[in-house]
Amino acid sequence: MWIGVVCGLLAGAMWGMVFVVPELLSAFTPLEMAVGRYMAYGAIAFVLMLPRLRNLFGRLERADYFALLRHALAGNIVYYMFLALGVKLAGVAPTSLIIGVLPIAVTLMGRNDHGAVPLRQLAMPLLVTAAGIACINVDVFQHAAAAGASLANTVIGVLCATGALLCWSWYTLDNARYLKRNPHYSSAEWSALYGLSSGLIALVIAAIAFAIFHGEVTGAAGAASGRNWTLFWICNSLLALGASVIGNHLWNVASRRVPITLSGQLILFETLFALLYGFIYKQQFPRPLEIAAIVLLIAGVTWSMHVHAQEEELSPA
Structure with a gap:
């Protein structure tokens, strides 16, 4: 189990980069960033799996194609678009508040899975985790000095953030369950197939967007806005390699080695x-509430891991 925990921690370290890249690419739209990231992910995955491409495709069954399609949409493209739209329309604070419920949502949704620890034993760790999430979001609300947005935009943004939460929670559970039911695919193989399917879908979306918004995406107005396409592709390629290829592979390893309820807690490392x-x-240094949130989140995850370790020791071999 502890190997899975370490892999989950390292996956969180890779995924944390996702929040910095939008700051570097603020001149680009969320659609452009999502398509760019997953096209780069697909290209890297294709190169990595090229020597085994024929063998892998020969082993794919009908159910695998459907799984890859739904995981690429729910776990990557649709999730990222919902998240980006939520931030744009409702702001960082409401969106982060909703997405911050993710570990608790995954734990609750996976409570009936094999190996899941009874919720009564996780009540206190979850409460500590919730307190940490609350501290982060209270701090964000207190220091958000943004102009007032319309009620309609805020409602739509909250709905988009909720959609992102549901997408990622469902993907986390469905991916973990599918990997455990199909051990004949290694974590690296499934991650590569997942990346290739995401890249193909992103390519289709890019082609449609280019045909409809060609003037806005690549015209003189885009050049005048200071959009640096070299920086765009460098950032998205690094993000695709670190967060998507390496991060997803580590997460697949973790998903196979830890119970569903614990995997929900490990997402907090992100x-x-x-x-x-x-x-x-x-x-800048973290503010007092941010420090409190970090301490509480670490305490909640550590406590949850301790509960799972005790349960594993007591379980019959």
Whole structure:
């Protein structure tokens, strides 16, 4: 189990980069960033799996194609678009509040899975985790000095953030269950197939968007806005390699080795690393509530891991 925990921690370290790249590419739309990231992910996955491409496709069954399609949409493209739209329309604070419920949502949704620890034993760790999430979001609300947005935009943004939460929670559970039912695919193989399917879908979306919005995407107005396409592809390629290829592979390893209820808690490492990278990028120290949130989140995850370790020791071989 502890190998799975370490892999989950490292996956969170990779995924935390996702929150810095939009700051670097603020001149680009969420659609462009999503399509760029997953096209790069698909290209890297294709190169990595090229020597085994014929063998892998020969082993794919009908159910695998459907699984890859739904995982690429729910776990990557649709999730990222919902999240980006939520931030744009409702702001960072409401969106982060909703997405911050993810670990608890995954734990609750996976409570009936094999190996899941009874919720009564996780009540206190979940409460500590919820307190940490609350501290983060209270701090964000207190320091958000943004102009007032319309009620309609805020409602739509909240709905988009809720959609992102549901997409990622469902993907986390469905992916973990599918991997455990299909051990004949290694974590690296499934991650490569997942990346290739995401890249193909992103390519289709890019072609449609280019045909409809060609003037807005690549015209003189885009050049005048200072959009640096070289930086765009460098950032998205690094993000695709680190967060998608390496991060997803590590997460697949973790998904096979830890119970569903614990995997929900391990997702919190993404939040912690995102905070760390944000502090480094902005060159500032965390505020008191942010420090409290970090301490509570670490305490909640550690407590949850301890409960799972005890349960594993007591379980019959």
